[in-house]
Amino acid sequence: MASSLLRLPSLLAPAPALLCRGGRRLYAAPSAAVARLSAAATSTGASAAAPAQAEGARGGDREGQVTPRSADFNAWYTDVIAAAELADYGPVRGTMVIRPYGYAIWEAIQDYLNVKFKETGHSNMYFPQFIPYSFIEKEASHVEGFSPELALVTIGGGKELEEKLVVRPTSETIVNHMFTKWIQSYRDLPLMINQWANVTRWEMRTKPFIRTLEFLWQEGHTAHATLEEAEEEAMQMIDVYTKFSYEEAAIPVIPGRKSKVETFAGANRTYTIEAMMGDRKALQAGTSHNLGQNFSRAFETQFMDENGQLEHVWQTSWAISTRFVGGIIMTHGDDAGLMLPPRIAPIQVVIVPIWKKGDEKGVVMEAVASVQNTLKEAGIRVKVDDSELRTPGWKFNHYEMKGVPIRIEIGPRDVKNRSVVISRRDVPGKQGKEFGVSMEPSIMVDHIKGRLEEIQASLLQKAITFRDSNIVDVSSYGELKEAIAEGKWARGPWSASDADELKVKEETSATIRCFPFEQPEGTKKCFMTGNPADEVAIFAKSY
């Protein structure tokens, strides 16, 4: 599976010049920008609807300001979600309203994956969300895994229902019920579908985007004639997710296989992509399951093979959800707010016009419109904020909070010089500013496109550096405990029992995130038992 990494040479090798200019800023002190935002934001609807305030946790004088990331990562996270207008709490405990800016990030994820799913032979379709309760009970480990989290409809059209209906927590059961109708012969295979849908899991501890009572996702479901084909499909899809994470979201996930303990309820094997958040906790950002024949046996999904024999189909399922948006926030954000990788940023460039005297407005706005058109025609997602209700300073902070990769300022002097001022979101202060960038369309478009690519590469490189400096190779349980206590990930050879795995969880709160596909060479000895081990596992605390 190193192949997914090898395909990304341009992103893994960012321009050397860039690395000198940028530098890490993950734990920077609260910027002056935030303080200024605080003063100006009083009248925005956004701040009044902040989750922090909906909970009554923070007072009025800090409206719009975010807690420094280094001071309290969790408070920072919910503050950013409020201040960048990504989401809000719904009226029912644990539910979330995804606001337009947060939803636009989800749409960028959808736009990319939807094309990849179709390219790899899948069709979209839609299954009902109400599942007869009896379906859930058919696959033994599935019911065990999901029954504590179910929402049940018991009344419909004013009447008590004869059979309770489950609001889908995932669709394997209803998918298999339908597949059983549609599949007769090997000629009907492979059957490869996907749906974009909402799902409901009655979670007790919730967190916006990361774990909510209802969330949005895509769920792929496939049926194949052989185990080998199903395994290839499950691997293909975790590879699609890995590529997306690196190339689009600039998140250097580690793809691998889940331990038996952590495998999906109903799967033979679960593949996962694990991402390191800014607080070094792990986030399971996507999964792909080889379901074997578990569901096809439970639902009698059979086909006639080429020799006229009836066989159960081999299946996969795979999913990425709105949780990924939380992963983007917690990977790239800093004290000034969100920081979006250009490829999935709803706004890649924001233009802020600057003028004082009335007679300056005309020429500035004319230049702004011209630059906007030039960039738009070049396929760059550009927004002009020409509101006269806000100062340029307020706007600077607002779009930093929203993580817009590049800001362009245009004032009367710039117009005279036929040039603009450019600021990079990922490089703070003067270092991130460029003066006198020519307005000449071909020069400016090349310049902006180049900078967007540099930012994309830089975000990924920073995240890789951060990740790699926080993974410790361990060869004893003591070393693991030490690494986990420091908040790091521990990687070491593992061939111990499920009971040992649960002991580690109890004693350290860390779980096996995955057996990574990329394994070190050489013979290995289990750090827990001293027995020979085939693979290293990665342990970490997780969301």
Next chain:
Amino acid sequence: MASSLLRLPSLLAPAPALLCRGGRRLYAAPSAAVARLSAAATSTGASAAAPAQAEGARGGDREGQVTPRSADFNAWYTDVIAAAELADYGPVRGTMVIRPYGYAIWEAIQDYLNVKFKETGHSNMYFPQFIPYSFIEKEASHVEGFSPELALVTIGGGKELEEKLVVRPTSETIVNHMFTKWIQSYRDLPLMINQWANVTRWEMRTKPFIRTLEFLWQEGHTAHATLEEAEEEAMQMIDVYTKFSYEEAAIPVIPGRKSKVETFAGANRTYTIEAMMGDRKALQAGTSHNLGQNFSRAFETQFMDENGQLEHVWQTSWAISTRFVGGIIMTHGDDAGLMLPPRIAPIQVVIVPIWKKGDEKGVVMEAVASVQNTLKEAGIRVKVDDSELRTPGWKFNHYEMKGVPIRIEIGPRDVKNRSVVISRRDVPGKQGKEFGVSMEPSIMVDHIKGRLEEIQASLLQKAITFRDSNIVDVSSYGELKEAIAEGKWARGPWSASDADELKVKEETSATIRCFPFEQPEGTKKCFMTGNPADEVAIFAKSY
């Protein structure tokens, strides 16, 4: 509102040559194609999963065949849905599984509307589907309209809930709850959003696509500072729907205003687009509501205006659903199956290779690949069916059933002549065939694009002719009764009471579909009371 019609000159005036060649075929006798399909379809998964059979209504010997449209319109409809693999029944009564081909039509609808919504200033977002029961009760007419149709979640995470949760039947209540948090000042207005979502209504009599327990839709919600702005918005969106219907779906809907009796539960005014189906029943295909201040008063959604006065916002909501797919089937389909307007057809051109001897295969497939690439590069949605499990004859019928607008046949003789054979789905038999169409890329692309446009225009023109020949102008209640008894729509001046309207419904089963925006000139006398009337209304039986 005639403006929406005036914008479509090219579609309303199809090439005269075309009209001579095509001709109506809406009530044609069952074609030989269907009989042939029947014989070949036995082994497809599709036929076994046919709704008709799921209900046990039809036997095995007619597998894959559709009931003639003229014999039984309702049976024809469900047969086509099964045979064209558009949808299937879900396991819970009244639910529907939307299969890939049906979903692809919905995606075409989404792709068009999503762009138009954004162009008109709306952002997508997502609201939770679980609504506290108390919300539904806040707006008096809303609760009256929706409470009989609610699905209620009463158990979550294994526990009885303190407050029952409504699975959204529509989102006005939860939207207003959130708008109240986000809107403080006139500067926060207008607030214009949309969501693509599933909704649940506990319907007793269901029909695939047309009325299902759960369906997919988009629901737009906006808040404005003035009544005038809200009214303008409601009209703008019904205009977007009208334009979509004419230009993309080739359905000549009649836009107009609903009567008070038929207005949405919670709206001041409901605008609608009404479509005439092939059996001449009306289908409400989209609606746009001016909600006035009904929900803003119920939820205290207020803003500070420019003079510092607190005011309730003025609102709209508007929706189109997967019901529209049913409208497309019932407008254009014929005895051979579905007939799709090219602009929303998932497959615009299907290429069927024809060869007998093994040595012919190579040259034919090479030409097929070349034609496929040429069309694909020209932006035409093209599919090659090179399966060797099916005969060309089976494929002809299969893609006719699926309503693919154009079929291209390529055999050894065609390859020799550097030409192809083209068949139009909308013109049956030899009349719809063209031989010797050059394979030369630029000639072929122009030819195919031209034919697709002709088909698009022809489908619309046929539907307009059909509609207009089935609307009767009436000037007495007797005339209305006669028209309705003949299965037609009745149009006549109306200023009578709600009680009279309900009497018409009881006695004739017809309801006021709308007061059309396009009104005849001159003074009018109500056909029921003889009193002066400002407008004509359209009465019809409906789905």
